[in-house]
Amino acid sequence: MTDERPIGEDDLQAFVDGRLAPQRLDIVKAYLEANPAVSARVGQEVEQREALRARLAFKAREPVPSRLRVANLVGRRAPSGFRPNALAAAAAALVVGLGIGGVGGAWWAAGHGSRAVPEVSLAEDAIAAHRIYVGERLHPVEVAADQEAHLVQWLSRRLGKPLAAPNLSPQGYHLMGGRLLPAGSEPAALFMYEDQGGNRLTLYARSSATEERIAFRFETQGGVAAFSWIEKGLSYAVSARAERAQLLAIAEAIYQQAERAPAPRPGGL
């Protein structure tokens, strides 16, 4: 069977990358022979691809530093955010380009905002907040559940997005209250719940860098499990010392309630 589809940009890119199937390759070659201008362009792209590979090849040939050996990494995992490192400095240098102009700023501006910036640290931050406040006996929350309307209104205003404290009584948890937290330079909200047995769970929320929806992600750290997701411009993470299946049911309940509630529901438990 002959392949009669017209030549596309994707064919030309696959030609540059040497990824065309033999039959298609013959068709693209014939096309390039008949179209010298396109052929010259593609030739340049092949050359630049090779130049880039050659320019960067030295790095992959270097001996791997011993600090990157897996054996040396296992067992000494520190939260990367606390390690003073050159990466932060280099990232800062790149960002400085944003204010001053120049190429660094241009690529950053183009790379940001157009797409989701994955919230790598969301669950980590949420689990850290969970650990710190869940063990607190005297002041687990800043504003207690008896002032729920005020709490929800206050946190919504600070986050700039309508929040609600979900009703988790079908799951056996009642709202204790909540508090405001820092997330970098931005505010985050934390709601805390407790069941009959005194087990606590927290719901962490902050304004998201993206409007895109991101489905449930699960992770555990030191016995604390978290499900995180992004919906309607808010990043959520629910954390508890619980089994995955149990926590998933709670995360789904929260998700469904947030989805059903387009506006904040003051006082709505």
Add this chain to the structure above:
Amino acid sequence: MDEIASLLEPQIPALRRYAWALLRDDEAADDLVQDTLERAIGRWSQRRRDGDLRAWLFAIQRNLFLDHIRRRRGRGIQVGQEALDQVPAAESSPEDQAGARDILTGLDALSEEQRSVLLLVGVEDLSYGQAAEVLGLPVGTVMSRLSRGREKLRQVMETGRSAVLRRVK
């Protein structure tokens, strides 16, 4: 643990190359790779067994890179004297501008996404499907980013000289 090492370590040279291409700083690049490996080890049990290891690792690394930049940006940037030293010198010699340009200078003119596509596909030999997984984009979008990125690189390398002169003015 031996399984982790035997699967992860062969990927390290490529991760170091991608990190260096993004950051252009030896120490910072290895910090990024170290963060990537630590995260991969920490989440090893959550990795999809049938998933693609390379795509998973490159995705972790790129997300960490973006996350670091986002965090720095979120904190607000204090521009001090030392920051000014980071600005590329405008008064490079005419010979530099007229002569053979470093392909990396051309790469700098691309958006992060275009740059990552060019690096992942063109240098790291990821398939289009793997690159799509790393970037969280459909394959068709990856193809058009690749095409546009290469076109831009070609233009920058051709007209770089005049672009530099324009910017200096």
